Amino acid sequence: MLQLINNNRNFIVSLFFAVMIISPVMVILLSGFQAEIEIWTHIKQYVLPDLVKNTVILIIGVLSTTAVLGISLAWLTSFYDFFGRSIFHRILLLPLAIPAYVMAFIYTGLLDFSGPVQTFIRSTMPSIAPCFPQIRSAWGVIAVISLSIFPYVYLMASSGFRSMGKSMIEASQSLHAGRLSTLFRVTIPMARPWIFGGLILVFMETLADFGAVSVFNYDTFTTGVYKAWYGFFSISAASQLASILVAIVLFIFLTESYFKKKQQFFTKGYEAVTRIKMNRIRSFFAFGFCSIIFGLSFIVPVFQLLFWTITSFKVEIDVHYVTLLKNTIVLGVLGTVFTMGVAIILAYSNRSMGDIKTGIVSKLCLSGYALPGTVLAVGMMGIIAWLDKTLIGMVGIFGGYPISGILKGTLWVLPICYMIRFLTAGYNPVFSNMTRLTSSMDEAARIMKVTGFKLLTKIHLPLIRRGIITGSILVFVEIMKEMPVTLMLRPFGWDTLAVKIFELTSEGEWERAALPAITLVLAGMIPIISLTFLGRNKKQNVITG
C-alpha cells in the first residue's frame, strides 16, 4: 500500500487539489442535469444560436488581436533597440491594472453617439458624422477586451523570447534567414509554450468575462448564464450553459497537451540576446506603434478616470475608502499566497512525472479560469452549506454551542474560490519556467543524492523563482479586479473597491465610479511595475545549459 502511494505520489497530490477544485464545478454540472426542460428548450431555440455565434466571433477576434499586439510588442522590445524602448518595456504591462469592465465603460462613454468624440464630429463636420461606426458591436467589444488583456501575451512572449538565448537566432541568421523569416520560423516556434500560455489566459478570461460584454450589451455564453439565472431564476438552466463552457475549456486543454507532448524547449549554451539598434526611420515607427497601443490601453482610460474623479470627488470621497482599499489588498494577499502554493505543488508534480493521468487531472484543476465567477460561487455555496451541516454536527457533539455556520460568511471561502478561479494565471508562468529545467539537471541532482523534496527546494524553486513571482503578481492583480465572487461570498464588512465600482456603475453613475476605479488602477500599478524589474536579474538564467 505504502509502495503504491509512493509511486503515485504526484498523481495523488494532483488528485487531491483536483477534487477540491472540481467539486464546486461538479455541483454546477450535476444541477445542470435537472434542467427545467421547458426553459432549456426555449434557450436552445431562441437564445443559444446567437450566443454561440457571438462567442465564437469574440474569441477569435480577441485571440488574434492580442496575439498580434502581444507578439509584435514583445518582439520589438526584446530584440531591437529604439527610442523609448527601455520605458515601453516596463510600462506595456500597465493596462493589466485596468479591469476590462472599467475599460468598457470608459470607451463606450467616449465613443458612443452621445459621447464627446461623436458630439465633436457632429458639431464640426456634420457630413461625415453618420459614417462613425457603432462602438457597441462585435468590433468594439473585441477592441476593448483586447486592449485590456493583450499584456498577458506580451508578458509571456517576452519572457519566452528573453530566455531563448541568442544561439538559435544566430544559427538562423547564419543560414541567411531574414529578420521576419527568423521571427516566424525560429523565434515564435521556440517561444510557443509561453505564447500559448498567454493566449490561453486570454481565451479563458474572454470566455468568463461578464462585466465588459454587458456594458456593450453583447450577448455571449456568460451573459446567457446570467440571463438564465436572473431572468428565469433557473439555476439549473444556468448550470447547463456553464457546463458547456467547462467542456469547451477541457477540450482545448486536452488538445493542447496532446500537441505539446514530448516537445522540449530548453536551449543549450545560454547567452543573452544582443539587441539590434534600429535606424532612425524604423526607430520612429517602432516608437509610434508602442505609443499608440500604450496610449489607447492606458493613457486614455486613466485620463478619463482622472477627469471624472475631479468632477465627482466631493460627492464620493469618505473615510470608507481606506477600508475598501485595505480589504482589497488583504484579500489579494491571502488569495495569492493560497493560489501560488497550489500552483507550485501542481506544476511540480505534473512536471516530474509527466504521465498522462497526472496531466489530465492537473488540467482539470485549471478549468476554473473560464468559469464565470458567479457560477463558481453558486457551486461553492452548495459545498459550504453541506460542509457546514457536517461540521456543525461534529461540533454539536462536543459543545452544543449555538453556532449557525463555521465556513459560511467567513474569510476562508474567498481565498479558496480565488484559487479555483485564478490558478491558471499562477500556474502557467511557473510551469513554463519548468520546461526550461532540463531532465539532465534532475539526473545530475540524483547522482548527488539530491532527491524528492530537497530537489524541489534546493534546485527547482530557485530556478523557477521568476515564474513564481510573475504568477503571484498576475494572480494578485486579478484578485484585486475580481468582482462577482467577492460580491457573492464576502463576509459582512468586506466590501472591496471592485464591489464599490459595481454598485455605482450598475446605477449608471460612471463619474462616481471613477474614484474607486482609479484607486484600483493605482494600487495595481505598483506590483505590475515591480514585475518589469524582474528582467534585470541575470543570475538565475546562467545556470540553464
Added chain:
Amino acid sequence: MKQSVFIVLISIFIFTGYAAASEKELVVYTARKEHLIKDLFEKYEKEHGVKIIYITGKAAVLLQRILSEGSGTNADILLTVDAGNLWQAVQKDILVPVESKILKENIPSHYRDPENRWFGLSVRARTIVYNTNAVKKADLHSYEDLADAKWKNRLLLRTSKKVYNQSLVAMLIATVGEDRTTKIVKGWVTNLAAPPYSSDTKVLEAIAAGQGDVGIVNTYYYGRLMKKNPDLPLAIFWADQDDKGVHVNVSGAGILNHSKNKEEAVRFIEWLSAKDAQKIFADANMEYPVNTQVAPHADVKTWGTFKESTVNLAKAGQLQADAVKLMDKVGYK
C-alpha cells in the same frame, strides 16, 4: 506540532465570522445600493440603538445566498428592488407573512404582497421620455403607441436583460394579453434607432444628443441627469393616462422565515414606512414615497401628477419568465 495546532486555532478565531444572535442587531441583505440606503440605516441606529449590519448584492444572488444558508442564515430582512424579485423570494418560500396594522395603513394594497410577505417602500415609475426639440407632447400616447411605424428609427430602449423591462412587459401581458404584447414589443424592436443600451442613463443621453427621439426609462434616472445638466432637451411624458396608467414598480422588503429577530425586523420595516424615513428613502433616489401622506421631492413634483397602474405587482413576478421568452422570440436583445 503544538505550534501548528496553535496556528490553526488562531486562524479559526480570526476567520470565523461568528455572529451571535443579539436583540440589538439586525442583519439586512440588500439589493438596493449602499449609497441609497446607508443614511437610513445610520439614522435608525441612532434613534433606536439597534445596530444594522448589511451586505449588498444582486437580488438573485442574495436570494441564492439565503437559500443555501438555510436555517443557519444570519439575515433578518431581504431588501430588494423590483417586485419581480420579491415575488421570486415568495416562490422560494423564504419570507414570512407579517400582520401589522401600521404597515397596512402606510402602504397601499397593490404595493404589497396579497399575503403580506413583502412590502413596497418606494415607488418608481417607468414611463416615456422624449426630446423636446423633436417631439410634440401631443404626439405621445402610450407604451403601445411606441410600436407604431411613425416612431421608426426614433425609439431607444435599455436591454431586455434588465428586470425593469421584464416587469414592464410582464405587466403589459397582464393587462392586454400575450398576443397584443408580442405585437407591441416587436414594433418597439423595429422602431429602434440603435441597439439597446445597457443603462437608462445612456438611453437618456442618447435621446438628448438626438440619436433617437423617444424612450422608456425610470423617472429617477431622468431626475438625476437633469440635476447634473438642467439644459438637456428632455421631458417626461406620463404614458397610458387614458387607459391603465403608468407602469410603476417598487423597491421593498420582506422578513425571512429563519430570522431570529422577527419583532425587531417588523419594527424596522414599520419605521421605514412611516413619514420621516419615507421622505429620506424616496428623496435619496428621487423616487416616489409609497406612503401617500408623504409628498415627493420638490424636483420630482415638477414632473406633474399621473395616474398609475393598480394591477397588483405580484403579477410582474408571475409573468416574468413569460416576458423574457416573449422578448427573446421577437429579438429584443
